[in-house]
Amino acid sequence: xxxxxxxxxxxxxxxxxxxxxxxxxxxxxxxxxxxxxxxxxxxxxxxxxxxxxxxxxxxxxxxxxxxxxxxxxxxxxxxxxxxxxxxxxxxxxxxxxxxxxxxxxxxxxxxxxxxxxxxxxxxxxxxxxxxxxxxxxxxxxxxxxxxxxxxxxxxxxxxxxxxxxxxxxxxxxxxxxxxxxxxxxxxxxxxxxxxxxxxxxxxxxxxxxxxxxxxxx
Amino acid sequence: xxxxxxxxxxxxxxxxxxxxxxxxxxxxxxxxxxxxxxxxxxxxxxxxxxxxxxxxxxxxxxxxxxxxxxxxxxxxxxxxxxxxxxxxxxxxxxxxxxxxxxxxxxxxxxxxxxxxxxxxxxxxxxxxxxxxxxxxxxxxxxxxxxxxxxxxxxxxxxxxxxxxxxxxxxxxxxxxxxxxxxxxxxxxxxxxxxxxxxxxxxxxxxxxxxxxxxxxxxxxxxxxxxxxxxxxxxxxxxxxxxxxxxxxxxxxxxxxxxxxxxxxxxxxxxxxxxxxxxxxxxxxxxxxxxxxxxxxxxxxxxxxxxxxxxxxxxxxxxxxxxxxxxxxxxxxxxxxxxxxxxxxxxxxxxxxxxxxxxxxxxxxxxxxxxxxxxxxxxxxxxxxxxxxxxxxxxxxxxxxxxxxxxxxxxxxxxxxxxxxxxxxxxxxxxxxxxxxxxxxxxxxxxxxxxxxx
Numbered sequence: 001x002x003x004x005x006x007x008x009x010x011x012x013x014x015x016x017x018x019x020x021x022x023x024x025x026x027x028x029x030x031x032x033x034x035x036x037x038x039x040x041x042x043x044x045x046x047x048x049x050x051x052x053x054x055x056x057x058x059x060x061x062x063x064x065x066x067x068x069x070x071x072x073x074x075x076x077x078x079x080x081x082x083x084x085x086x087x088x089x090x091x092x093x094x095x096x097x098x099x100x101x102x103x104x105x106x107x108x109x110x111x112x113x114x115x116x117x118x119x120x121x122x123x124x125x126x127x128x129x130x131x132x133x134x135x136x137x138x139x140x141x142x143x144x145x146x147x148x149x150x151x152x153x154x155x156x157x158x159x160x161x162x163x164x165x166x167x168x169x170x171x172x173x174x175x176x177x178x179x180x181x182x183x184x185x186x187x188x189x190x191x192x193x194x195x196x197x198x199x200x201x202x203x204x205x206x207x208x209x210x211x212x213x214x215x216x217x
Numbered sequence: 218x219x220x221x222x223x224x225x226x227x228x229x230x231x232x233x234x235x236x237x238x239x240x241x242x243x244x245x246x247x248x249x250x251x252x253x254x255x256x257x258x259x260x261x262x263x264x265x266x267x268x269x270x271x272x273x274x275x276x277x278x279x280x281x282x283x284x285x286x287x288x289x290x291x292x293x294x295x296x297x298x299x300x301x302x303x304x305x306x307x308x309x310x311x312x313x314x315x316x317x318x319x320x321x322x323x324x325x326x327x328x329x330x331x332x333x334x335x336x337x338x339x340x341x342x343x344x345x346x347x348x349x350x351x352x353x354x355x356x357x358x359x360x361x362x363x364x365x366x367x368x369x370x371x372x373x374x375x376x377x378x379x380x381x382x383x384x385x386x387x388x389x390x391x392x393x394x395x396x397x398x399x400x401x402x403x404x405x406x407x408x409x410x411x412x413x414x415x416x417x418x419x420x421x422x423x424x425x426x427x428x429x430x431x432x433x434x435x436x437x438x439x440x441x442x443x444x445x446x447x448x449x450x451x452x453x454x455x456x457x458x459x460x461x462x463x464x465x466x467x468x469x470x471x472x473x474x475x476x477x478x479x480x481x482x483x484x485x486x487x488x489x490x491x492x493x494x495x496x497x498x499x500x501x502x503x504x505x506x507x508x509x510x511x512x513x514x515x516x517x518x519x520x521x522x523x524x525x526x527x528x529x530x531x532x533x534x535x536x537x538x539x540x541x542x543x544x545x546x547x548x549x550x551x552x553x554x555x556x557x558x559x560x561x562x563x564x565x566x567x568x569x570x571x572x573x574x575x576x577x578x579x580x581x582x583x584x585x586x587x588x589x590x591x592x593x594x595x596x597x598x599x600x601x602x603x604x605x606x607x608x609x610x611x612x613x614x615x616x617x618x619x620x621x622x623x624x625x626x627x628x629x630x631x632x633x634x635x636x637x638x639x640x641x642x643x644x645x646x647x648x649x650x651x652x653x654x655x656x657x658x659x660x661x662x663x664x665x666x667x668x669x670x
Contacts, residue, residue, distance in 0.1 A: 025317050026275070026317045026318070028317070029271075029316065029317025029318075030268050030271045030272050030275060030317065031268050032268075033266055033267050033268045033271050034266075034267055034268075035267050035268055035269070036265070036267055036518065037518075038518065039517035039518050039520065039521070039522055039523045039524075040513065040514050040515070040516070040517045040518065040523075040524075041517070041523065041524070041527070041528075043566050044566075054360055058357075058358060058359075058360045059358075061356070062355060062356070062591065063587070063591075064587040064591040065282070065285060065286060065355075065356045068282075068285035069282050069285055069356065072280065072281075072282065073358075076280075076358075134281065135294070135296045136281040136284045136290075136296040136299045136302075137279065137280075137281045138296070139296040139297070139299065139302060140279050140281060140296075140299055140301065140302050140305070141279050142279070143327070144279075145279050190318060190321075192277075192278055192279065194275065194276075195276060195278055195359060198272060198275060198276045198359070199276070199359055199360075201272040201276070202272050202273060202276040202359045202360050202361055203359065203360035204360075205268075205269045205272055205273075205360070206354070206360040206361070206362055207360070209269065209362070210362075210564075210566075213514060213564075213565065213566040214566030214567075215563065215564055215565060215566035215590075216355060216562075216563055216566075216568070216590035216591075217355075217360075
């Protein structure tokens, strides 16, 4: 078995198992905690509708907070949109997903994907600089923040290097890229990258609690 | 040449340029060893854990945006006042002890165990510099209710005997005498009689059966007694069958503010019992923010089942009475701005009520920029106004509020919370400020139109 076979085979497979098992474990660990009954008379409807509402609305910043949070918000948006484009709209990736999903969807031209990848990396670096220099972020950051940043940037960087080659064999570069993706998938459920799925839980919970009070969400 | 001691920042906001005194006071209650305090703090924090709080503690991205929403951080630029940092110790303990990956954190020593020195330092962060106003909860991109977590952390701090002395004393007095200011039933009765005479208004007391139970906050009884007369005028004008009760009159809840759920429940149950005894269909809460949170949203949970009566803040009651024509008010020719009590508006959901009332008053209403749900807190909520060592910080923070009010150029300023009012009065005195905080309820009571019967 060569490196590429290892990356495409056992590495990705094990990573996928860990991703699924870790995500389930983390969510179950939270959901299984006892829930206190709520007896207060609701002012408005809570429930799933309220959860969905806040999952959507909290994607946008309320006016009073816009000036102070504009810069990091733009960076975060660019990074997330760039990542999304690269992961889900790059034609070779779509073919990979088709391999086990059985269906495909239209992709974007490689030049646009390349632009998205570069934008994601640039904004990622800007966010890192901010984390290293902003007094608040310096204080509250920990290992998880830096490691999660690193493990997210790695597949982006290795992916962007594939067309550049730098004298290295295509197969080797591809294998390295896939292994970094496997590393990302393995880490995802454990650290702050868990916000990929936790964001629905936290926003949804707040929606249900505060919407039924008729309070601002 | 003078050597500057860089450890203590120069306070450029002080009247005279001065070094900020170091914060050295770490209060302790009870006789416990450090280990026991740590264990109690964490145990009582974790005790009321549910999936909601767990997801909150697990979900933080360390984006730091909550700092920009917090008046304490905005006014000082001190990163320790970042809201999520205020619960850092508890977040750490959650990950170490309870979270889904606690085993790994402990195995690899990834989260340092909390020390007594940590907890002492956090006393300042959890009490002196947090009013539980919940503004931070609205900016969080993950939707984490940070203010709710601070309240939970306070449970741990209280049980560990690690809260500011002043707040502990006030809460203890409330538990022992039924009122944080030591207002006994006799004193309450005396003051009601005084107000009834002064205003020539009938104030029913200890009626055995009534539809409405009205309650007061000690701050009003002691400092703003006109509130009692105003409540009576409004309820009389609405033709309610109502009463005050000496066995359940205190609406403030310092058990909740200090972090002691047992005291919180005792205070809440007194009102519930009194309301049930007289067969009340409605309990009208006074102009007090946290009283609204304690009874409207937490009361039934303390009771363990739905309350057999409705609960309304006085601003909600007035809005309803005005909207349905139960009471009428004269139109006023002046401009007015309104300060939203955080627990009634932002966290309580009754933001519109005061605005309905103001509309009936016919004033030129000047909404503050980003008023309503995004209003800056008065700086004295969450028990902060009782903590005297926090006064300099509270005054500093109040500057935001002053700017917000002044920008409206309104003739008058009112609110619907005696605690906010107290905090405004104190800061007004400190700064020699022009604006005097008034009461929306008193404004309505003074301008009631005679009932045509």
